[in-house]
Amino acid sequence: MGYPNPAESQYDLFMTGHAGCSLSTALGMKSGDDLTAGQSDRRAVAVIGDGAFPSGIVYEAMNNAGGLRKQLLVILNDNQMSICPRVGGLGEYLDRLRVNSFYTGLKSEVLRILNKMPVVGDPVERWLAQFKEAVKAGLHGGMLFEQLGFRYLGPIDGHNIGQLSKYLQMVKDAPGPVLLHVVTQKGHGFQPAAADPVYFHTPAPFTRDDEGAVLAFQKASSRAYTDVASETVHRLMTGNPRVTVMTAAMCQGTKLEPVRAAFPDRFFDTGICESHTVAFAAGQAKAGLRPIVDIYSTFLQRSYDQIFQEVALQKLPVVFLLDRAGVVGADGPTHHGVFDLGYMRVFPNMVVAAPADEWDLAAMIEFALQHDAPVSIRYPKASAEKLAGERAPIGLGQAEVLQWGADGTILAIGALVPAARAAAEQLRSEGLDVGVVNARFVKPLDTDMVRQVLESSPFVLTVEEAALAGGFGSAVCEAAADMGLSTAHLTRLGIPDRYVEHAERSEQLADLGLDASGIAAACRRLAARFERTRSTPTHRRVS
Numbered sequence: 001m002g003y004p005n006p007a008e009s010q011y012d013l014f015m016t017g018h019a020g021c022s023l024s025t026a027l028g029m030k031s032g033d034d035l036t037a038g039q040s041d042r043r044a045v046a047v048i049g050d051g052a053f054p055s056g057i058v059y060e061a062m063n064n065a066g067g068l069r070k071q072l073l074v075i076l077n078d079n080q081m082s083i084c085p086r087v088g089g090l091g092e093y094l095d096r097l098r099v100n101s102f103y104t105g106l107k108s109e110v111l112r113i114l115n116k117m118p119v120v121g122d123p124v125e126r127w128l129a130q131f132k133e134a135v136k137a138g139l140h141g142g143m144l145f146e147q148l149g150f151r152y153l154g155p156i157d158g159h160n161i162g163q164l165s166k167y168l169q170m171v172k173d174a175p176g177p178v179l180l181h182v183v184t185q186k187g188h189g190f191q192p193a194a195a196d197p198v199y200f201h202t203p204a205p206f207t208r209d210d211e212g213a214v215l216a217f218q219k220a221s222s223r224a225y226t227d228v229a230s231e232t233v234h235r236l237m238t239g240n241p242r243v244t245v246m247t248a249a250m251c252q253g254t255k256l257e258p259v260r261a262a263f264p265d266r267f268f269d270t271g272i273c274e275s276h277t278v279a280f281a282a283g284q285a286k287a288g289l290r291p292i293v294d295i296y297s298t299f300l301q302r303s304y305d306q307i308f309q310e311v312a313l314q315k316l317p318v319v320f321l322l323d324r325a326g327v328v329g330a331d332g333p334t335h336h337g338v339f340d341l342g343y344m345r346v347f348p349n350m351v352v353a354a355p356a357d358e359w360d361l362a363a364m365i366e367f368a369l370q371h372d373a374p375v376s377i378r379y380p381k382a383s384a385e386k387l388a389g390e391r392a393p394i395g396l397g398q399a400e401v402l403q404w405g406a407d408g409t410i411l412a413i414g415a416l417v418p419a420a421r422a423a424a425e426q427l428r429s430e431g432l433d434v435g436v437v438n439a440r441f442v443k444p445l446d447t448d449m450v451r452q453v454l455e456s457s458p459f460v461l462t463v464e465e466a467a468l469a470g471g472f473g474s475a476v477c478e479a480a481a482d483m484g485l486s487t488a489h490l491t492r493l494g495i496p497d498r499y500v501e502h503a504e505r506s507e508q509l510a511d512l513g514l515d516a517s518g519i520a521a522a523c524r525r526l527a528a529r530f531e532r533t534r535s536t537p538t539h540r541r542v543s
């Protein structure tokens with residue numbers, strides 16, 4: 001897989017894809033080794049990018065490490081890039097460190113000292129002490145880290161392997177926490193990547209022609225939900241000067257570049273700082289703005305407490321756009337956005353919606369900006385379909401009945417509604433008449449509709465591209481229990497209690513039974529089951 005995976009390599013210690021945690025886990029391992037005394041010759045090294053470096057958890061770990069004085073090496077890989085160019089005051093600080101005399105001129109002098117390290121006493125300790133004095137004297141930067149209890153070394157050229165390994169040898173036995181600031185160039189060694197590091201952070205599969213030019217394998221994809229969201233945000237910001245939008249270092253992924261260009265003072269890239277972003281949005285909402293927080297479902301988990309306390313508890317009108325909600329294909333378990341229906345719907349005041357197609361998405365964002373409370377709207381990394389036929393306007397907590405069916409009903413939420421409709425078409429051609437409801441809202445749930453289908457339909461199948469635990473189907477079951485209705489004829493289709501491996505999104509959906517044929521198969525099973533157990537059939541067959 002594209003992210004570290006201990007099942008693939010003993011050098012991958014954690015399966016990890018959310019930025020910023022390496023210092024904490026490395027410090028934890030060091031502390032564990034010290035307490036168990038089982039791995040006394042093991043060193044703890046955390047490697048972190050400058051994009052991930054502003055994450056709050058990094059400072060929680062530095063604070064802890066500085067206090068514990070554990071032997072910990074932090075290698076800061078500074079390439080001046082997150083996915084987009086990095087932003088913020090810390091990045092500017094790192095830039096200032098680059099222009100200090102050490103990096104620009106005195107490097108050779110330091111190397112000379114390094115080569116002459118005394119062989120008696122504790123050479124590393126003395127060498128580091130020299131560095132500390134130099135930092136104090138203003139000869140080198142890094143005071144910020146020194147003050148936190150780290151020895152700061154650098155910046156050094158990460159592409160000079162000989163020099164880099166000398167430094168690593170030297171700090172290997174340094175007592176206490178050390179930060180080695182390494183400067184690199186993103187895409188170094190492959191000219192097209194160095195020329196366009198934003199695209200080449202995660203390029204589509206490609207080959208090269210005879211001249212070496214890059215040829216992408218992937219065909220241009222059709223309009224995605226992300227495009228619809230970005231265009232709608234752009235349109236609504238044009239019409240309302242109080243609307244702002246923020247991303248946590250994902251301007252490219254959320255396709256907000258045109259919005260950034262058009263509204264530089266109302267677009268905010270906060271860096272990889274999701275919890276800050278949500279609290280920041282809460283502050284803007286308090287000041288009378290209408291902030292839109294555009295963050296992937298999986299990364300928004302970082303800001304869970306801010307969603308609760310700074311937004312939902314205050315009933316502030318923050319709009320959450322949860323991109324990449326659902327299975328995301330090749331990125332795998334760290335990136336699937338499958339928990340948000342459950343984690344959002346537990347909060348009082350929060351509206352939880354999921355569009356069935358591009359029309360729904362645009363209308364829901366518009367609706368959300370009129371609503372006087374937080375609204376969460378989730379959509380996957382997929383082409384946005386367009387449902388045929390006349391559409392019902394968006395109304396708070398109102399489902400849209402796409403077709404009634406005498407044999408059973410599919411209650412679907414979000415981007416799987418078109419697949420549910422395709423399944424119903426297929427079943428109809430086989431003589432089974434299944435209705436399809438576009439639920440639109442998980443919260444507030446359309447309980448009238450839930451009652452109607454549970455009371456009148458031979459079977460009910462809920463369909464969601466989300467964890468079954470706490471998701472849409474759970475919400476329907478809870479509503480049924482509250483209304484005293486039987487759910488014996490209800491089945492939930494969604495993501496079971498396991499992590500979904502990396503694959504193509506279409507393969508993942510098929511494996512989970514969440515494509516049209518899987519939904520149709522589930523309906524066939526239910527129809528057969530409830531036909532057998534029903535004494536007097538209440539449905540009619542379609543010839």
Ligand SMILES: Cc1ncc(C[n+]2csc(CCOP(=O)(O)OP(=O)(O)O)c2C)c(N)n1
Nearest residue numbers: 017018019049050051052081082083249299
């Ligand atoms: C918590 C979190 N938010 C957002 C992302 C998306 N993301 C993946 S890599 C990346 C940029 C990382 O930049 P940096 O740490 O400097 O590493 P580089 O790719 O430049 O080596 C971002 C924003 C993520 N992985 N985790």
